[in-house]
Amino acid sequence: MHPRSARAARHGGGVSAILEAEGLKKHFRSGGGLFEKPTVIRAVDGVSFAVEKGETLAIVGESGCGKSTVGRMLMRLIEPTAGSVSFEGQDLVGLDAAGLRRLRGEMQMVFQDPFSSLNPRMTVADIVGEPLWLHGEGSTKARREKTLDLLQTVGLRPDHADRYPHEFSGGQRQRIGIARALASSPRLVIGDEPVSALDVSIQAQVINLLEDLKERFALTLIIIAHDLAVIRHMSDRVIVMYLGKIVEVAPTASLYAEPLHPYTRALLSAIPLPIPGVRAERRLLEGDIPSPANPPSGCRFHTRCPFAQERCRVEEPLLRGSEGRLAACHFYETLPPETAGRALGPADSPAKARRLALYKDHRRRQEIGARPDAPIETTTPRGELTP
Ligand code: SF4
Helix, strand or coil: CCHHHHHHHHHCCCCCCCEEEEEEEEEEEECCCCCCCCEEEEEEEEEEEEEEEEEEEEEEEECCHHHHHHHHHCCCCCCHHHHHHHEECEEECCHHHHHHHHHCEEEECCCCCCCCCCCCCCCHHHHHHHHHHHCCCCHHHHHHHHHHHHHCCCCHHHHHHCCHHHHHHHHHHHHHHHHHHHCCCCCEEECCCCCCCCCHHHHHHHHHHHHHHHHCCCCCEEECCHHHHCCCCCCCCEEEECCCCCEEEEEHHHHCCCCCHHHHHHHCCCCCCCCCCCCCCCCCCCCCCCCCCCCCCCCCCCCCCCCCCHHHHCCCCEEEECCEEEEECCCCCHHHCCCCCCCCCCCHHHHHHHHHHHHHHHHHHHCCCCCCCCCCCCCCCCCCCCC
């Protein structure tokens, strides 16, 4: 197997990776002086993954897990402390300014805050058309026409072109940011929390827009988010990060149906189950996320993990698994089964029936305190399992 393909497969991706990150680290130094050592903040601490052409990869985790830092390192908006990033086999970390400028046309970023990411003194036409001007594309007239086309593509009107960002709503400003990102005809777009600053009703519109644009322009998307509900319907694969490390990688449907890592389980338990009358048992994580300046020994999640054992405190778990499912937990194969009601398929599908049966079985065992493998009475009347 080609070394690139082997690496991509090891990181949970396929063989046609458009982007690969290998051993990516970002350590920030803070404080320090004549008699004091600086504190090293390990924002990202050895992250490797591959993104396949045409896929939508989500990177999720709580604030401070390092996901946005990863996004910025992929674009080289901040320099990695160690590791490499390659786009179609070309190393980004070693590129000079000219090479980077050229490659930036192929990779674009949509930022979280649609207001502060747009220059308030520039008109919408100037903001969207600036990348065209920077890349010396076409005449002034051609650039103007392309700008108006882009505005229409993202659902804005041509007469919006000569207005300023403050004249638009949050959702419209994010559309302007997306139009600008599309101006250089990129092949990869990284959305850093692209909808988290928007009202819930507007979030769905922007998500739909990103999905439409992905199809229309054959884009590859990386969506960075803290909310698993946001990426559920738009991503093909999910990377879960905790305290600067990847703890789980899985195809989206598998992750929602059966999360392997205890941290992923806790994140998913915060999402309401779409079963009428059934409330999910919410697993609140105890304690704050530890400081990346002083991460816990062994498994970084052991200070908050309900399944932690002595081995977890001393030995760091490797990211391991098969068939695109990876988890960094010593015991993920032997943990109690996760409730199986989270990824309901179409109504009355066999998959839904099976998951509901598993879910009911799991709840029944919880109620009577039965072990996962112990035989139990399975003729619970319908509706009895409502908590
Ligand atoms: Fe929890 Fe231990 Fe697994 Fe870490 S390795 S997630 S502490 S069970």
